[in-house]
Amino acid sequence: MPTAIRRQKQDKNASTPCNVSQTTAAFALETSDGKVYKLDASGNVKASTEIRKGAAKASRVTVPGTAEGQTIEVDSINFDSK
Numbered sequence: 001m002p003t004a005i006r007r008q009k010q011d012k013n014a015s016t017p018c019n020v021s022q023t024t025a026a027f028a029l030e031t032s033d034g035k036v037y038k039l040d041a042s043g044n045v046k047a048s049t050e051i052r053k054g055a056a057k058a059s060r061v062t063v064p065g066t067a068e069g070q071t072i073e074v075d076s077i078n079f080d081s082k
Contacts, residue, residue, distance in 0.1 A: 020051055022051060022052050024047075024048065024051065025044060025048060026039075026044055027039045027043065029061070029063060037067060037070055037071065037072045038070060038071045038072070039063070039071070039072055039074055040065075040071055040072065042073070042074055043065065043072060043073070043074025043077065046074055046076065046077045047074075047077055050077055050079055060079075060080045061077060061078065062077075063076075063077050064076055064078075
């Protein structure tokens with residue numbers, strides 16, 4: 001399922017997505033059907049590392065892991081610029 005990675009806003013009631021930057025520390029995924037999932041601590045570190053390598057230009061991301069409620073326990077993150 002293609003997803004878009006977004007910065008997780010500090011305001012939990014915020015409904016609009018934020019753009020990712022190299023200083024972003026907390027991430028969430030928005031799926032193609034509009035659902036939003038937060039990344040766990042490990043996933044935030046993995047996403048941040050990839051963003052700093054230039055992955056922010058990617059148009060899609062695949063995140064293998066386990067969903068626990070609205071949080072994904074991330075195994076890995078794969079950015080795709082196609």
